[in-house]
Amino acid sequence: MSTNNNEGIIILRDVHKWYGDFHVLRGVSFSMHTGEVLVICGPSGSGKSTCIRTINRLEDHQKGQIIVDGIELTNDLRNIEAIRRDVGMVFQQFNLFPHLTVLQNVSLAPFWVLKMKKSKAEEIALQLLERVGIPDQADKYPGQLSGGQQQRVAIARALAMSPKIMLFDEPTSALDPEMIKEVLDVMKELARSGMTMIVVTHEMGFAREVADRIIFFDYGQIVEENTPEDFFHNPQHERTKLFLSQILDY
């Protein structure tokens, strides 16, 4: 059900996780190459978020192996720090720092974690804001931006650490319909530039267009792993078919 490629930039091998008695991840295995774009979808509560959050150890797993860029995720403090530097993450609720300006949001980590000079960090931040299309908002506070703009700042913030991998957890689901497009466009551009990306999303149009592979999750397991064409036009599992019918009906 999963590729067992040792050369992958991300490798998950039979990952299990429990919340108390509740078995959230029930043996997840997959691996990814550099530059690949993976879309994860599945019903609510199926463990999609949990799964990608184990990859930068916002959650720890209790069984199995996760190897990111050659480093295994264990309780070793240094490994965790190293991996967080390599992996950028964008959240559904943006989670921008509301007390800092946009520029400070983006330049914070390069300054404090990478110990860059302030001017250098800000220069990089400005470049990234340009890249996501909002260079003119640098001095505003997140609260003054629209949802779409906020999410683009969040992407810029994650990119500021020059990560090798980007994780997106339903980046558009808290947005007004009008703003979804502007964020997806940024992500599309990012994918084209060769970034390795895992995206949890229900935007099937985006998946179809950008994904190299789609994983369908249910009850903490990978039910189906497929190319976009096959996934949409020739799904293997009943569960997948049902899900697609619900999502795509209207």
Added chain:
Amino acid sequence: MSTNNNEGIIILRDVHKWYGDFHVLRGVSFSMHTGEVLVICGPSGSGKSTCIRTINRLEDHQKGQIIVDGIELTNDLRNIEAIRRDVGMVFQQFNLFPHLTVLQNVSLAPFWVLKMKKSKAEEIALQLLERVGIPDQADKYPGQLSGGQQQRVAIARALAMSPKIMLFDEPTSALDPEMIKEVLDVMKELARSGMTMIVVTHEMGFAREVADRIIFFDYGQIVEENTPEDFFHNPQHERTKLFLSQILDY
């Protein structure tokens, strides 16, 4: 720009409303026949919610005329009570009563307002819960239900007063993708049964399928009023086109 039908079950004539100095509704006029399904869409903050909330006088208007089922909305307390009985409303955030069970939520108003016997009220409530597809959840509390289930309870609660008109204010925008369908299905069924409905929504699939007419709102005014076919395939205004392109791109 608006029909001026005196026979309508809902008639708005040049309705204006201010919040302090802010002019929210700037001359809204339209009317509806019994059994008609009207969809209102438009960008965020354009006054859609405010507009339908004036119809059961959750907000008062300061200029113009609103006539619902032959009764004009004024400050007369009795009129307001009569109209609230005729008009059911479903909110974006469900607004169920968290301290009451589902059955109590639905039977509360028939018991206290219509002075029905408790058993009668509960019988009706159970029928309605059946109609919205969740008869087995009657004794749970709202907090124990999924979003889609909660919204269906909210619909049942509004229906319990046997209203002539139902207002829906973005009923699906707080829901997970999978649950949207179950709520829309209930609404579709309701529309088919001949209920007069005003629905504020961004679900264009639903609008296309169910609406008799679509109104596009911007800056407190009706920009375009059209049949679904023309609205989607042949919009009149630039603003509408822009909006549609943003919504429908993926």
Added chain:
Amino acid sequence: QTLQTILDRGYLIVGTNAVLPGFGYLDTTTGEYSGFDVDYGRAIAAAIGVDVKFIPLTAGERLTALQTGQIDVLLRNTTWTLTRDSMDLGLNFCPTTFYDGQGFIVRKAEGINSVDDLDGATVCVTSGTTTEGNLADVFRAHGLSLKTQVFADTEASFGAYDAGSCDAYTSDKSQLASLRTTAKVPADNVILPDTISKEPLGPVVRHGDDQWFDIVKWTVFATFFAEEHGITQANVATFESDNPSVRRFLGKEGGMGAKLGLSEDWAVNVIKAVGNYGEIYERNLGPNGLDIPRAGSLNALWTDGGLIYCPAWR
């Protein structure tokens, strides 16, 4: 070792009362302490030749302040009782400087002449003193019914009496005399003749430092001795006598200072600083002060029938 601590520190710390005119009183406008107890504090400081610092203490705090070494000597109208003097509390009482007794103050208009007339009366008391216990004892002994109101400080309890909330206020008689002067109309109040308890007041020190105990004890005796021999603040510098005791007292012979660990002229310094017992009494409790008659009371010299008596100075 207390003496050494004081000498190192450069000043003596005395715990005293700040709100009892005549005994220990802090003038809030000048910040100066005055009173009978305060003078004894100054006397002790003079004996060892250091400055003195006063710390105002509430009735509740005073014993622990001494026990924990926060003060060197307690001079706050503290009654000598067995419990307090015993191992239980770990204190030593120096010779009594003022023999007091508990009494009552009442309003003249009420027509009360003795304790027995107080049946059913409400009595105001300050807590943290021996007074509460004495009061209960005497009412029990006389078979009277009693109602009390207890306050944390004297101002409050006497104020409540003065406002008419109680029929009587009970405390040491010296204190009653002092408080009467602060009543709304002093003349409207009388102190009952009954004395219901023994209240010998004097300096208190900690157990376990006999040298310091001796110094304080003999400082008090020095003031007695001076009065017995007519030595006063004015004449002490030039006082001449052939009496060997007096010569020893003046430090002219005998090495009495060394025995206490003090300078030879320590007693002279005491008298220079505050005068003899009679002068101290006169200054604070005499007609210009609280006006507590001395003649015929226990506070008169033994030669006049009182209890003020100095042991042999040798």
Added chain:
Amino acid sequence: MDETRKRSHTYGDDELPPPIERIPVLRWLKENLFSSWFNAILTVVFTVFIVVLLLGLGKWALGARWEVIPANLKLLLVGTYPLEDIWRIWTTLYLISFLVGSAGGSRGGLMRQISMTIAIVSVVLAILPFGLMTRGWILGMGASTGIGFLLGHFGKRFRRYKHIEIGLWVLSLPVTIMLVNGISGLLPVVEGRNSWGLMLNIIGAIVGIALSFPIGILLALGRRSELPAIRLICTAYIEIIRGVPLITLLFMASIMLQLLLPSNVRPDLLIRAMMTITAFEAAYMAENVRGGLQAIPKGQYEAANAVGLNKLLTTTLIIMPQALRLVIPAIVGQFISLFMDTTLFGFIAILELLHISRSIMGNVQWRGTIFELYVFIGVVFWLACYSMSYISRRIEKSLGVGER
């Protein structure tokens, strides 16, 4: 919003101003006082009540012996602080009004208003019939505010100015205390315990808040720690302290605290009282801060972690600034109650304002001025506390708490 307005003109109709009421006063009366018969009755009853109350108060106020206040003003405000040393208090006041003025000049906004208020109040006070010296001193305060203001106004161009300002603020507390208390050897020491009056309440409150603030933050973090041992101990401390009245702790400070310290450490009662109130307030402060921490969404921690910030950086750069901003009102409330709690110092024979006022009442000359003195004290506390909570509401607004 501007953008909104501009674009709205694209669609025909101009915006109309809201409709205007014909007779606003009558309408206001009807809506607010006589909207129903029940309301009408209430209005009448309460009007009568207020009128009677005000008349009674007015009558009493006219006949009261207010002279007790000016006659004892110095005693009430600074206790028995020696007259020849009173310049030290003025100096600290000048220092602080200078700092406020400077902040007003360099930052504007609320600080500007506060410095204006100080200047105006000092001019108004100087008109009152105080002694010539005092008037001079008071005017000097207005002047030092003004000087500070000008300096701030022109100084803000220099990049370092605001940093220096903050440094001075931080320094001002120890400087104030050293000036007021004295430094043995240099300035004669004036003991706080029996000679500071209202100043004691103020300094007690400021020291208490300044010390309990950092301790409270640590306790709050400890109580939220994921390490059970730390959490347990911090929780126990907080709950025990909050479970007993302050007065019992003061009682303990005055009687038992010495027993817990080495025999050569015998701090003065005032210091023990300050230690106690700090320990006490820290527990409450911790709960306030914890409230702020709880309000920070988990997403903020996650986002900070995800960009690679470690625990310390996450706390200091991301969480604390937001949490503290949220609890400004609670902290000011805390400060207010701390200030009010200093009146309990009187219980352990420390001569703070309330205690001093009671010795004035005990003075034969001022018999029967009990109402006047309590009204004065009440007004002093009320003015201080109310203006603090007013300022906190203003700060809250200017920081935009709850907006976003």
Added chain:
Amino acid sequence: MAKKVASSHSIPFWRDIRVLRVIAQVVFLALIAAGIWWLFNNLQYNLQASGLKIGFRFLKNTAGFPISEGLHYSPTDVNGYAFFVGIVNTLKVSAIGIVIATLLGVIIGISRLSSNWLVKKIAGVYVEVIRNIPLLVQLFFWYFAVMLTALPLVKNSIHLPGAIYLTRRGVYMPWAIPTDSFGTWAWYILGGLIVGAGVYMFRRTQLKRAERPGFPIIWAGTVFILILAAGWFITPGNPLKLTIPVLNKFNFTGGLSLSTSFTALLLGLSVYTAAFIAEIVRAGIQAISKGQTEAASAVGLSKVQILRLVILPQALRVIIPPLASQYLNLTKNSSLAILIGYYDLMNVGTTIFNQTGRAVEMILLIMASYLTMSLLTSLAMNYYNKRMKLVER
């Protein structure tokens, strides 16, 4: 690349999160323990140096001081009992204070939301004034200024209708005391309660069967009162005797007397706490989201119904926990009684300490008493919160 993968066995302990956590806790505990040990050591040394001993035997010694408030007590009772009397007095003033403060606070809190501008403003001023003046100042004001200065002496007391006398000695009012025949009448009370309960049940089932809303308590109450009245006529003699305060040589006797300290303390605590309760009530009502009111009015409920069926049941959940902590505050604040001469546990406790010199023991006892009250309250609150928690997924 696979070889680069570090296996979990080779983590050096100083980088292993799990080990670091344990170390941090151990170090912290060690520091705390050292601190406590240090304090304890000092205590022991100081006690020894000053010749003090710790022990609670003194509680069995005769108290020897009077208490004239609360339970029956005489100076020959032991210290332990005296302290108990103090605890009961604390509970008494707190309990009555809580009732008054709650009533006053709820009224003021609701007034702050009143549509009447004047009422709203007065309530607002009350809250702002009372909250910003120290409680101690208010207590002193009530006690020294109002009770001891403004009220007249016993001889010319203020006489309110119904034989209520206000004096500097306290408040005196008529009171009913049971007579010999009270025992018989007590049976009627019991009977009334039982019958009343029966009526309540009956009426409730009746209403339920009729499926109508209604108030069975009114029926039950009426029946109860009727039975009491009947019993009063039937039993020979009056079961309760009214005693009216009469002025004696020193004071009023008979009737119910509330001492000055008690009255002042009660007034001060209730007035002060009411201001805080008012804010809690207001915030509680305002905390219920506007959506709830809107949804309720959208289904046609009237204003009163919305309040009763939707707002109050939810608001109470928000209100009760902070309310409980106000009750606790009131209880803790009652310790200020010592400054105005009421015999609460703090006052009696310090008196015992002064009589016996047992500082450490008495402070511990006093603190333990207050702590017990707090802990019991928070236990009750936790239980309540658990029970009332809205059911969630």
